[in-house]
Amino acid sequence: MDQNPYHVPVMAKEVVELLRPIEPTLVIDATYGGGGHARALLAAFPNLSLIAIDQDPDAIAQGPGDERVRLIQANFTSLDRIAAEICGGTLDGAPVPPCIDGVVFDLGVSSHQLDEPERGFSYRRRGPVDMRMDRDAELGAAAIVNEWPVDDIADILWRYGEERMARRIARAIVAARPISDTAHLSDVVKEAVPAPARRRKHPARKVFQAIRIAVNDELDSLESGLEAAIGWARPGGRVLVISYHSLEDRIVKRRFAAGTAGCECPPDFPVCICGRVAELRSPVRKPLRASEVEVAANPRARSAILRVAEKVGA
Numbered sequence: 001m002d003q004n005p006y007h008v009p010v011m012a013k014e015v016v017e018l019l020r021p022i023e024p025t026l027v028i029d030a031t032y033g034g035g036g037h038a039r040a041l042l043a044a045f046p047n048l049s050l051i052a053i054d055q056d057p058d059a060i061a062q063g064p065g066d067e068r069v070r071l072i073q074a075n076f077t078s079l080d081r082i083a084a085e086i087c088g089g090t091l092d093g094a095p096v097p098p099c100i101d102g103v104v105f106d107l108g109v110s111s112h113q114l115d116e117p118e119r120g121f122s123y124r125r126r127g128p129v130d131m132r133m134d135r136d137a138e139l140g141a142a143a144i145v146n147e148w149p150v151d152d153i154a155d156i157l158w159r160y161g162e163e164r165m166a167r168r169i170a171r172a173i174v175a176a177r178p179i180s181d182t183a184h185l186s187d188v189v190k191e192a193v194p195a196p197a198r199r200r201k202h203p204a205r206k207v208f209q210a211i212r213i214a215v216n217d218e219l220d221s222l223e224s225g226l227e228a229a230i231g232w233a234r235p236g237g238r239v240l241v242i243s244y245h246s247l248e249d250r251i252v253k254r255r256f257a258a259g260t261a262g263c264e265c266p267p268d269f270p271v272c273i274c275g276r277v278a279e280l281r282s283p284v285r286k287p288l289r290a291s292e293v294e295v296a297a298n299p300r301a302r303s304a305i306l307r308v309a310e311k312v313g314a
């Protein structure tokens with residue numbers, strides 16, 4: 001297993017095996033991170049050209065130094081523009097056939113982002129309340145915890161953290177202002193929840209997840225990146241997504257399900273009159289999970305769920 005201290009890749013073997021049948025020569029790694037998936041793909045497919053995207057300059061800075069890779073610091077919300085350019089788009093707007101063999105999304109944050117206290121992602125380390133993957137982005141977590149109204153904070157804790165005590169925690173955050181750092185935020189959350197909730201998982205876990213999702217607009221970004229990936233996958237091309245929590249996975253599951261749905265006419269119609277044809281098919285019966293061996297070696301793989309869809313067409 002690739003043991004890069006920046007980030008140990010999750011389900012790298014599965015990613016390679018899901019792309020192997022289509023013998024890819026042009027793949028977009030939409031979440032380059034520590035480059036673990038990128039390295040696995042480059043090793044498996046010698047003729048591969050890899051477009052590697054990450055919005056975090058730290059990820060781009062430790063790029064692979066491999067001439068088959070083009071690194072792009074960008075949010076994958078720009079995938080539409082990037083893929084259009086790769087597939088040969090011109091300024092006159094003439095239609096361009098989709099050309100990408102595979103797109104890989106490995107969502108969430110890298111171990112490097114979590115482990116660096118000054119990035120402010122971890123409830124276990126003292127650092128600034130930041131949580132921006134893109135350090136040029138305007139919204140940092142400090143603005144949310146120190147400036148937002150209590151209702152808006154409660155809303156994100158509920159929607160993005162599925163936190164049952166959202167309102168109670170939001171009130172405690174507002175009462176404790178100014179929140180000085182991540183350790184302070186973590187303590188405020190711990191104090192706000194009743195004792196039994198403190199005995200289960202760390203009570204700040206969901207709160208940090210929720211704030212991080214809001215800061216990085218993660219769910220809207222996923223919807224738009226996924227749409228672009230499906231749009232620019234060539235017929236027979238595959239889109240792979242590794243999610244780490246149910247909010248992400250639901251978006252992927254629904255989008256793939258919508259794409260694989262074909263004709264919606266009642267079964268007793270002799271011919272299809274709705275004209276709807278599936279744009280995707282599922283090359284595997286069920287989503288994949290990391291093996292027990294991998295989870296034992298890399299606990300981060302425990303919650304990973306890998307979905308794949310293949311573009312249909314001539």
Ligand SMILES: C[S@@+](CC[C@H](N)C(=O)[O-])C[C@H]1O[C@@H](n2cnc3c(N)ncnc32)[C@H](O)[C@@H]1O
Pocket residue numbers: 007008009010030031032033034035036037038053054055056059074075076077106107108109110111133221222
């Ligand atoms: C889980 S890590 C990827 C790890 C990588 N697959 C590897 O094997 O090393 C997720 C990476 O995606 C990046 N990322 C997350 N959301 C992004 C987005 N919307 N646009 C661009 N990069 C994003 C993060 O900055 C982070 O570096």
